[in-house]
Amino acid sequence: MIYLDNSATTLIAPEVIEEMTSCMRECWGNPSSTHAVGREAGRVLKNARKCIAESLGVSEGEIYFTSGGTESDNIALLGAANIKKGKRVVTSSIEHDAVLKTMDYLEAMGFEVIKIDPEADGSIDPGKVIAAVDDKTCLVSVMHVNNETGAIIDIEKIAKGAKAKNARVLVHTDAVQSFGHIETKPYRMGVDLMSVSSHKIHGPKGVGALFVKSGINDLKKSVFGGGQEKNIRPGTENTFGIAGFAKAVTMIDLSENERIRNLREKMKSELLSLGKVHYNGCENASDYILNLSFEGVRSEVMLNALDSKGICVSSASACAGGKHKSYVLAAMKAKFADNAIRFSFSRYTTEEEIDKTIEAIKEIIKMFRR
């Protein structure tokens, strides 16, 4: 099995499984309990929070555990959109559905949602985002790395520009596809809120985190319960998941990027050289995502054919569940959107796997292109 769909999810690192099972065996208490069993679980939580805070260069008190990227995005946007501070919210049209669908909700609640379209190469022009910010804007939310094309968006520039125009604006970024792959430091980027997820970095599903910059005390609540996570995300903490997430974070190794970059470059250039293959993306892209269109072979045909050869890739975001239309490529007005395939890599990806995939694609094109 060759797995090149790491933007959908990643395999759980063996070390993470080890950490989680030992936590299940030994630290199964409720971290809110005051007795010895509870305190033990509380220590797991504390250590994990510290570890994630360190990797983002923030303080422990700024990290809130959630059930994953989608919940982090929801809590951030629903919390920061505040009609009293302004009715305008600025975002992009290539965000993940976790942001786009929440924006639809905000729109229905009376907000004016401005969605900035991408350039033809899938990048977002920070200038266009900043231009949309006015004195009645309360929130800007733009993703750090696009999940379909890998485009890296200059969040630092957006945050700086937006705040220069309106100091009260809160800036959120969905860093689910960048965390663990490129540097994601909220303070350096100048954002107030950042969403990250565990299962994209070889941790378990069902856990993520939201960074909320200290000093922001007026986020509106969208989940109600027993007071955990300072009421930002109440509910008994998923300690096993959080322990696994923290372990996965300690294993992040940005020095792998160069090797992955070379694999991506090799795959890109060899496949482009076949002819009638098109690159969907921009130059400043994540090393971990490569999106190509194979003229004459529809996405699902390529996907199924690779699947039957034991190679897992994807045509659009996996969260779209079986539907192959990509709104990201549509927004880019990509000419061969129906023929797009996303390859996404991880630190476990080998050169041999890339070579085999290239060979498989050559065969498939020969058989099914028309």
Next chain:
Amino acid sequence: MREILLVKYGEIILKGLNRNKFEDMLVGNIRRAAGDEWIASVRKSQAIIYITPCEGRDIDALATRISKVFGIASITRAGVFEKDMDTILEKGSEYVVSFMDNVKTFKVEAKRSDKKFPYNSPEISRLMGGAILSKCHRLKVNVQEPDALVRVEIRDNEAYVFSDSAVIKGHGGMPVRSNGRATLLISGGIDSPVAGYMMAKRGVELEAVHFTSPPYTSELAKEKVVNLAKIIAQYTGGFTMYVVPFTEQQLAIRDNCPEEHLTIIMRRMMMKVTEKIAKKNKSMALITGESLGQVASQTIEALSVTNASTEMNVLRPLIGMDKEEIIQIARKIGTFETSILPYEDCCTVFVPKHPTTKPKLENILKSESKLDMDYWVNKALEDTEWIRIEAE
């Protein structure tokens, strides 16, 4: 307190001398649907099947398990009591009242097969009526048009008390296997699962054939059809589904035949493949989900041309139904939500831009002659795999 299920059957009652055979089939199908270690004993008497669950089994769960078996008109829960008049009146009235929340009037009918029981039927009815009234003051007796009919049956070893307000409606029909075997051409759409359900309801034992076109169709599309078949199996019991990879055949048709004839030639080839599978398995007919006029390949002309590809009887239970009527059944039997999942189907992979709606057999045969039909049919048979489908 113990409970049993009383199963009433519908059309089997009309059967004359064969009735016993039909009843035995129904009991067999009920046992199979319930699964091992659910039913302790079964007794038939006067067109009712009495089912005693194994100890510890939840009576509602058992009723749900058997409720989809064809041939059942209704299932009623009944309380089983000691043959002591005080117990029957006290516990029995309490039991039936618990099923009478939505009932205003009732009537009691008693029956005793044990004639030595110290009370006769009218006495039992009267006493039980009184017991129920004293348990629930808002209820009234109405012997002409009662909302609920309460029955007390005095048997040799025990007494049953039940109300027809505790009844679950069955799906009716005839026991599966009482009407031969037929082969369903199943796709991932809305119609063919409904067609399979309808023929199985008439007592037909099913087997199914499904065509796939990898890589134009995905593994998920195949899993979807397996899931549809599993839903049908809730009614019919397990059956075999043959999966025929059809990509090469479709490519051969595309490359050799006129575009406007693609769909109709493909359907004819599918019928020929299915016929061979059916004959091998002693199946007596083919079943399709075709409905007159629904699409280009289902005009009366197209159906005739498709029909001419086989000498077997083709059953088309949906032929005169509107799409909306078919959808209603699909919703009722639980296939609709699965059918509308958006995976590509092998019939929609190569669709001509302007398919012929009034094909003539001679023209189609001429187009077909550009292919080695026998070769492709046999090739499909060689590549066919089978899957055992069990209810889930």
